[in-house]
Amino acid sequence: MSESLPKAADVVVVGGGVVGAAVARQTAKDGLKTVLLEAKAFGGAVSGASLACLGTHMHNIEELPILLEACALWQSLSEELGDSFEYNRSGQLRFILKPEDVAIAERWIAGERAAGLAPELLSPKEAQEVEPLLTGPIHAATWAPDSATVNPFLAVRALLADGKRAGVMAFAETPVERLLLDGDRITGVRTSRGDISAGHIVLAAGPWSARVARSIGLTVPIVARQAQCLASVRLPPSIRRVIGACESAGGVESGYTQIQQAASGQILFNTVMAPQQTPAGAEDRINEVPRRFVRDSIAMLTTLFPSLANILMLRSWVRFEGVTPDDRFMAGRLQDGLLIAAGDNGTGFTRALFLAQLISRAARAATDARDGFYNPLRFAGGKP
């Protein structure tokens, strides 16, 4: 940490979560001199709190071709880096508790099948074959065999290490205080440890991206949303798949569950039944899980998996995702010299490697037809 900051670079990436680490690695691999700046610890914000499921199921039909590629990139990265981050193609099971949600599930399945994927609708008995301890009173379930998980800590570590091999200069505990401007062009950043000038600044600061942009009066419509999780002590293998709630109308806000068992043996589980308020500035504090959340999460886990009713809970954590008005990432050029890859909406792990390529293309003035999907200027004029 005693190394001094370089004075200039081609690219400065602001934020060392999974997105920033992936972007920095990509731009360095593509030949750009890259500096990665992280305010605290690499991967210590929401990336290090993640369940890091990579999947195509029940995200966005329009986005499927991108998601397919995004997931494939993770698989090849795991092969390339010698299985260093516990990539596990576990598949994903989404349970359905109410008969009226079956129609929603069928719509998702039809859309995904049309794109060449193979999700299925399962009866409770079939679901139990896929996940033997899932003996709770479910009505049906969807099954998406292509979903995988990674260890979120090790994934960031591997991206960072590989990026450094490609030339990334990475600095922890180095917050960017403001962007530097010359006329309309962003020319660099001011950090706690000095200025760096660069051809491109990439905002990958998660929910803090809006604040960094505001240092030059630029409005970025990303707000923080609280997310949290509970973990059990290590247990023998009990849950094989990623277990989620079937996405009903209203998305995350109307009820959300994710349960899986990590390679460590810990069961990670979270259920949000009712919308939660995220007080302004909460992302800068150390927070505790809401009481209601703990109760709902325990109730859901033990309803679905009655045989886990007596396990011990070991740990909880709270983090903040960056949310955009239309639930879609902002990635691409914001202004001269300024790029953004933020607004993860709670599923940024899945997309991180694809976005890294998108940002590197933008920095090298290369184009790809699909990049417009995340155009960060879509909100200009107040309308998406």
Add this chain to the structure above:
Amino acid sequence: MNARLLTCDVLVVGAGPAGLAAAAAARESGADVICIDLFARAGGQYTMQPAASDSPFHAAPQVRQGREAIAHCQALGVRMLLETEIFWAEPGFVIFAHQKGEAITVRAKTVVAATGGMERPIPFEGWTLPGVISAGAAQRLVKANGTRPGQNIVLAGTGPFLFAVADTFAKAEISLRAYVERQKPGIGTIDLFISHPSRLGEALGLLRSLRATGAHRYTGHGIIAALGKERVEAVRIAPLGQNGLPDKSRAFTIDNVDCLCVGHGFQPVIDFTSLLKAAHRHDDALGGWYCVTDARTQATDVAGLFAAGETAGIGGFRPARLSGRLAGLHAAQAAGRPLPHFGIDKLHRDMIQARAFAARLARLFPFPAHIADALPDHELVCRCEDVSRAQIKAAIADGASDVFSVKMWTRAGMGPCQGRVCGSGLAHLVASALGKPAAEAGYNRPHMPLRPVPLAAAEAALALADLPHGVET
């Protein structure tokens, strides 16, 4: 699941000398008091109560003091909840706990945290071998359970607590092979007792006990390694060199050992006060991270939360009892009970004096964190998750910048003990690798639950908090 919702004016967490003093003082002020402890018997460390009724320790002064403090609390009507594990607390205050399968939620106006101290382990070669135990664990085995930790015992480390453990062994008529202390008695020791002559008698008594154990005494020596295949069989020690580490060229081995008891001092238990977001600071002489309090009222910076005893900085029994009393009186006052007109000034003065003695004593036995620097790469640092020093070095080389990031990348501190055991050694190793002070390496911040909790107990205790105020179940 059975569940109870209780209400009180003052909740005291911990029933050691500080907690018992706080509970009694608050009750004497007229407050309704509940006192919670993890252990099956009140008394804490110093005034620990033996399990067996025929234990030879019942006559010991510490045990008697504890017995009297407990009886006093009972006579005053303090409600004691023993074998009760707190797993969460919310400001305001709601405390969530469970006791032998029953969920307990307590609503309190004010809280005294008297959670005590715990050992401050430093990893060394062989420290995870069976038969290597902490000095405190050895004392608890002998004193509370009447169990002999081994036949051929070496007591090693540094600090006055080693004397106290030797005293325990002497009272139980257990002999010691060797006593290994880093410090040599010197001018500082003489100075200390010249300024605090009243403490000399106690010290001489402890010295007599040490002699009675028959231990060969090696002062100015440190541990290099515990040796053995399946369990500890020998201990390698050496006189300290200039750098404060054992000088390997003069090392020798104590053979035929089946138990090595190690103690290098104590650290405050701050999980509960951290959970309530009180301010903490780092001071090596106070055991590392401690909860910041006002010396007169023992108030923390969280309204209604007081801290006493070792939680507010390691100081031993006397400051614990005095600060406990101060905390209890002021916690009762904050809960609407009158403060006594007399006595506070004297309590305060005595407490400052007792802390001054403790601080000087602590300076004679500085915490030797740097002995972790000699740890071989293959040796474990975190024993819950089997993380070696080499893995920690690799994480730092990859860009880990503090205890937290090393934890993320190695799982050190993520196991059932949540860093209680490896925290101090890890902080030192991370800090020295990064060239920063230990305080800047950070610590493992506690979150819900403080200790592993059964799901059903957590759910039942949390559900009680939604009941309207004024209810007890």
